[in-house]
Amino acid sequence: MKHYDIEEKTLPLIPLRGMSLFPHMVIHFDVGREKSINALDKAMLDDSSIILCTQRDAKVIEPDIDDFYHVGTVAKVKQMLKLPGGNIRVLVEGVNRGKIKNIVQEEPFFIADIEELIYEDLEDENINLEAGMRLVTNDFEEYISYSDKITPEILVSIADIEDPGRLVDIISSYIYLKTEDNQRILESFDLYERLEILHVILNEEIEVLKIEDKISQRVKKQINKVQKEYYLKEQLKAIQSELGQDEDSVAESEEYEEKIMKLKLPKDTREKVLKELDRLQKVSPHSPETGVIRTYLDWIIDLPWNKETKEKIDIKKSREILDEDHYGLEDVKERVLEFIAIKKLTNSMKGPIICLVGPPGVGKTSIAKSIARSLNRKFVRMSLGGVRDEAEIRGHRRTYIGSMPGSIINQLKKAKSKNPVFLFDEIDKLASDYRGDPASALLEVLDPEQNSTFTDHYLDVPFDLSKVLFLTTANTTSTIPAPLLDRMEVIKISGYTEEEKLQIALKYLLPKQLRDHGLEEENLQLSEMAIKNIISNYTREAGVRNLERYIANICRKAAKRIVEEDIKTVRVNKGNLSNYLGGIKYRFDTIEETDQIGVANGLAWTAVGGETLSIEVNTMKGKGKVQLTGKLGDVMKESAMAGISYIRANYRELGIKPDFHKDKDIHIHVPEGSIPKDGPSAGITIATAVISDLTSRPIRREVAMTGEITLRGRILPVGGIKEKILAANRMGIEKVLIPIDNEKDLEEIPDKIKKKMEFVLVSSMEEVLENSFKERILENEDN
Numbered sequence: 001m002k003h004y005d006i007e008e009k010t011l012p013l014i015p016l017r018g019m020s021l022f023p024h025m026v027i028h029f030d031v032g033r034e035k036s037i038n039a040l041d042k043a044m045l046d047d048s049s050i051i052l053c054t055q056r057d058a059k060v061i062e063p064d065i066d067d068f069y070h071v072g073t074v075a076k077v078k079q080m081l082k083l084p085g086g087n088i089r090v091l092v093e094g095v096n097r098g099k100i101k102n103i104v105q106e107e108p109f110f111i112a113d114i115e116e117l118i119y120e121d122l123e124d125e126n127i128n129l130e131a132g133m134r135l136v137t138n139d140f141e142e143y144i145s146y147s148d149k150i151t152p153e154i155l156v157s158i159a160d161i162e163d164p165g166r167l168v169d170i171i172s173s174y175i176y177l178k179t180e181d182n183q184r185i186l187e188s189f190d191l192y193e194r195l196e197i198l199h200v201i202l203n204e205e206i207e208v209l210k211i212e213d214k215i216s217q218r219v220k221k222q223i224n225k226v227q228k229e230y231y232l233k234e235q236l237k238a239i240q241s242e243l244g245q246d247e248d249s250v251a252e253s254e255e256y257e258e259k260i261m262k263l264k265l266p267k268d269t270r271e272k273v274l275k276e277l278d279r280l281q282k283v284s285p286h287s288p289e290t291g292v293i294r295t296y297l298d299w300i301i302d303l304p305w306n307k308e309t310k311e312k313i314d315i316k317k318s319r320e321i322l323d324e325d326h327y328g329l330e331d332v333k334e335r336v337l338e339f340i341a342i343k344k345l346t347n348s349m350k351g352p353i354i355c356l357v358g359p360p361g362v363g364k365t366s367i368a369k370s371i372a373r374s375l376n377r378k379f380v381r382m383s384l385g386g387v388r389d390e391a392e393i394r395g396h397r398r399t400y401i402g403s404m405p406g407s408i409i410n411q412l413k414k415a416k417s418k419n420p421v422f423l424f425d426e427i428d429k430l431a432s433d434y435r436g437d438p439a440s441a442l443l444e445v446l447d448p449e450q451n452s453t454f455t456d457h458y459l460d461v462p463f464d465l466s467k468v469l470f471l472t473t474a475n476t477t478s479t480i481p482a483p484l485l486d487r488m489e490v491i492k493i494s495g496y497t498e499e500e501k502l503q504i505a506l507k508y509l510l511p512k513q514l515r516d517h518g519l520e521e522e523n524l525q526l527s528e529m530a531i532k533n534i535i536s537n538y539t540r541e542a543g544v545r546n547l548e549r550y551i552a553n554i555c556r557k558a559a560k561r562i563v564e565e566d567i568k569t570v571r572v573n574k575g576n577l578s579n580y581l582g583g584i585k586y587r588f589d590t591i592e593e594t595d596q597i598g599v600a601n602g603l604a605w606t607a608v609g610g611e612t613l614s615i616e617v618n619t620m621k622g623k624g625k626v627q628l629t630g631k632l633g634d635v636m637k638e639s640a641m642a643g644i645s646y647i648r649a650n651y652r653e654l655g656i657k658p659d660f661h662k663d664k665d666i667h668i669h670v671p672e673g674s675i676p677k678d679g680p681s682a683g684i685t686i687a688t689a690v691i692s693d694l695t696s697r698p699i700r701r702e703v704a705m706t707g708e709i710t711l712r713g714r715i716l717p718v719g720g721i722k723e724k725i726l727a728a729n730r731m732g733i734e735k736v737l738i739p740i741d742n743e744k745d746l747e748e749i750p751d752k753i754k755k756k757m758e759f760v761l762v763s764s765m766e767e768v769l770e771n772s773f774k775e776r777i778l779e780n781e782d783n
Helices: 034-045 127-146 153-159 164-174 179-186 191-222 228-243 247-262 267-282 288-302 315-325 330-346 364-374 407-415 438-445 498-516 528-537 545-565 634-649 683-695 721-731 740-748 751-756 765-772
Strands: 004-016 026-031 049-054 071-082 088-105 110-119 353-357 379-383 421-425 469-474 488-492 524-526 570-572 599-606 609-621 626-629 664-669 703-705 735-739 758-762
Touching: 004 034, 004 071, 004 088, 026 034, 034 049, 034 071, 034 088, 034 110, 049 088, 049 179, 071 179, 127 153, 127 164, 127 191, 153 164, 164 179, 164 191, 179 191, 191 228, 247 267, 247 288, 267 288, 288 407, 315 330, 315 364, 330 353, 330 364, 330 488, 353 364, 364 379, 364 421, 364 469, 379 407, 407 421, 498 528, 498 545, 524 545, 528 545, 545 570, 599 683, 599 721, 609 683, 609 721, 626 634, 634 683, 664 683, 683 703, 683 765, 703 765, 721 735, 721 740, 721 751, 735 740, 735 765, 740 758, 758 765
Parallel strands: 004 049, 353 469, 353 488, 379 421, 421 469, 524 570, 599 703, 626 664, 703 735, 735 758
Antiparallel strands: 004 110, 026 088, 049 071, 071 088, 088 110, 599 609, 609 664
16 A cells, blocks of 8 residues: 655755665765765755765765665755865755656766655554554564663654654664665665565564674683683674684685595594584684694595505516516515415405515515505505604504604505505514504504504594505514514515626616716726625625615716816726725635635525634543634534534444543634624534544535534524525535425525535435545444
8 A cells, every 4th residue: 555645856866885864864974075065065055955875885986877776865954064175074864765767967966856755644543554563663672682782762762653664764773784774675665565674684683683692691601701802802703603704714614624525434434523623613723722633634634545546467567577676586576476466366455464584685675666666556664673662653642742643644644545555664673662562553554354444543533554555574584573473474585696796786786876976887887897896805795785885986986086087987897996995895715725624614694694604623632621612602502512412422433532522622613703603503514523623534625514413413404595505605615515304495596506506405414424524434333
């Protein structure tokens, strides 16, 4: 129903910036724009009437027709006051709503044809309007109860208003509304519709005020009233958080949540991580715990939960890579290829963990790298040498300051893949103390049945390690704990022969060092004889680490000569090698020129490969004293005593006087007395040397031997056969005596050495003596 009349007028127009004017509302504002001042002057010349319309965007300095709303308020100018700077402060009173029909003039100010809406007084009561007025009045009363910006006395002033349109306009002028909401009320010409719009707006504002009040009450309980400044900051932050206005905090939380959901974590893990994110949102940004939680979430997000490299298993390609990276080691390569083939057939990583065991410098780590390259996987390495703290494996609990995940999780983060080749280097050098036992922590890691739910103490959620290919290296298995060793399959890598070392130097080490030192092949000519001399006289190792160092030393000196002397080529041969490396460092035992009495060639195993031992025995008049020198260990001393007991028990067959143990002292010496020696493998060598001296029969100089002796003269197997035979070959030995039970170890011996040497398998001392002396030593019991 229409409650107003329309009167057409032509009035000057002023666009308002950032404010709205309702009918029956008296306000003042400053006018500074030239157009607005001109429009004001025109209004004052007429009847002081002017139409005021709100700009759509308050930032527009010079608005045109489309930049302001076309429904505004017809107002009367009550007062004008000129201000310094040319501005005018004007006091106006809203009269009626006005609707622009046409803009008559734009310059020098706006003039518009308008329709002024003049509302009539309602003579008959309208129940709908009455209900709407009561509803709006109640809403406004509730609004005032939550807001401390409006005094309750205003309720008294509006209680007597009977005109619904005026009621809406006055209430709207008291509450803070957005420009769009003000305009909705202004453009609503129907009285009932206007009441409905204000009712909705008031209810929305009341809900906001309720939240503000709730936040205020919560903050007051949490913070001491004395801390006024801190309280105000917290209140502002809580309000922003509740209204979604804390952009940095909200954006950070959303970014974390988005990244977490992208990870596709297991359900339990995701719930745990989201719980930590919820804690981050609740704690104060200034709390130390905030940094701890952020660091934890960053670790979770950076881990490769679902990232893995695409595996390519090609046996032919794997063989090419192993041959390209390593010379020799045929048995090791075959075992590795067998392992890769099984992985391809089973499509599973379950199975024993490979443990590469061998002396330093034989290529254990580089073999692991080659396996990773052949499988197209990332390679990561963790050195276990000297690791004592269990937290290095499992990580620290987050209750400690500076806590962080263990090295396993750390290396997987660096690899950015959940299926790398993971090498545990020097696993035989693990230690333990009051901080825990790292070896026990590794049991879960290396067990394929358990490592799918490996839980790092820092993360406190399970991480799947089942797709990681674990490899380990060690110099010896004797110091690896039995439960840990039980989970691994040992592949032994013995030392290299001199010929293999020569080929490695020519094909790998020398080209590598030339590149590293900026040299070309024509800049340095290193002869094969010079390299052989380095191998024989400057290094004593099973691997090639020191050999590479000496080649690097030669490259450095050659580079210095090329730069200083301005020459193009440096030639290094056997004759001038000492000028670059100094005097000979080692002198290996060589075969004696003649057969010696009381001197036998023994073979020993060390951490750097095999060694030859010239065991010497002297007997002299005395009282049966046995003296052992050469820094021998207890096991070696016991082997010597077992050999002497065998000789005393078989003196008649050996042709020795029965009372030799009473009137002769026996001195057994192993040269290089400063080097500790131990083990049972020198038993038959000591016994042979003693028999030789007691019978005055020389031992064949081209024979070497190894084996443990029993009191009955049986020969027991020993270890390190390959290394010992390599040492014998280096010395120039032609025949080697080994225990018959070590026959299987001969399969590891290179064919070149098998052709050069004779191997005799012995099971008793009788067989040892038959092959050690040129003439028969054992006598018949009847004789």
